[in-house]
Amino acid sequence: MTPIQVYEHLYDYYGPQGWWPANSPFEVMLGAILTQNTAWINVEKAINNLKGGNALSPDSIINTSHEQLAEWIRPSGYFNIKSERLQNFCRWYLDHGKFEALNKLDTVSLRHRLLEINGVGPETADDMLLYAFERPIFVIDAYTRRLFSRLQLISGEEGYESARQYFEHNLSKHEGKVTLFNEYHALIVVHAKDHCRKRPICNKCPVYDECKYVTKMNRGLA
DNA sequence: ACCCAGGGTCATA
DNA sequence: TATGACCATGGG
Structure with a gap:
């Protein structure tokens, strides 16, 4: 699973988020x-x-x-x-x-x-x-680390800059990076909120392995 | 009642 | 560099 494939799964499931919610x-x-x-x-x-x-x-x-x-x-x-x-x-x-x-x-x-x-x-x-400022910068947060370390794409222990470089390097060839990074970070946050408590199990889950892992964690089985 | 949320700073070793 | 304490309301 590549970062762009994860993005496509999330986007197909949740659709465009249109962040950031603000007027200026x-x-x-x-x-x-x-x-x-x-x-x-x-x-x-x-x-x-x-x-x-x-x-x-x-x-x-x-x-x-x-x-x-x-x-x-x-x-x-x-x-x-x-x-x-x-x-x-x-x-x-x-x-x-x-x-x-x-x-x-x-x-x-x-x-x-x-x-x-x-x-x-x-x-x-x-x-x-x-x-x-609409610059092509990939935002790293705790959700990003958790999701991608569970998908075994990053360790989750690396520093902020290293994690950011991982995404920006792996998505460097993509067109329209500002729009891509904008939607990607929003989708990661929305996915985390959606699954941590509200719906830990769903068979349409965009990244099903992650869903199963969260479910086990919440039940203390992992 | 407990856990966590769209983190960061500062003091300490 | 790397932990730990601290900040504080509100919803699940």
């Missing part, structure tokens, strides 16, 4: 920070609170008090840390000329800039690069 690149970036180790449903509540407070802009987020901001984003968890991270990020965003100026940077430079922000690690930076 800036909103994508806020969401990327808010969703760190957090269910997306709770991020939606936080973003709705920001909209209700007319605080969905870098200026308003910086001008809002830490306490007020923390209260708005409370449903997304880690609200004190994330309040700090959002203001930190917004300061960086304005200092670098917002989306228009940032988007003129090449992908490697932009990635380094993003990683300099306190509160933005490799996965969050890659979410931003792929879904806000």
